[in-house]
Amino acid sequence: MTKVPEESEEVQALKAELERMRAVKEKFNKTMAIRVRKKCDMLKDINVVTTEALERETKRAQKEDWGRNKFRGALWGSNSKLKLRRAERDE
Numbered sequence: 001m002t003k004v005p006e007e008s009e010e011v012q013a014l015k016a017e018l019e020r021m022r023a024v025k026e027k028f029n030k031t032m033a034i035r036v037r038k039k040c041d042m043l044k045d046i047n048v049v050t051t052e053a054l055e056r057e058t059k060r061a062q063k064e065d066w067g068r069n070k071f072r073g074a075l076w077g078s079n080s081k082l083k084l085r086r087a088e089r090d091e
Contacts (some may be wrong), residue, residue: 007015
């Protein structure tokens, strides 16, 4: 049977310090995980809001383009009619 030597006070103090540091590290890791999760959630919310705003702006721009193209078509048609009238008048 081998005899285990008794630990000195310095070794006991180092072991206690090591356990305290492990607890601090664990608390830090949990705190950081919570911060990272909150930041991630905040960025997701910002992304959703930005995406919705972009979709609204895209729809508005498409409607504006559609209206502009409709107006151009009407002007082109009116211009064609005026050209025909001028041509008839000049004959």
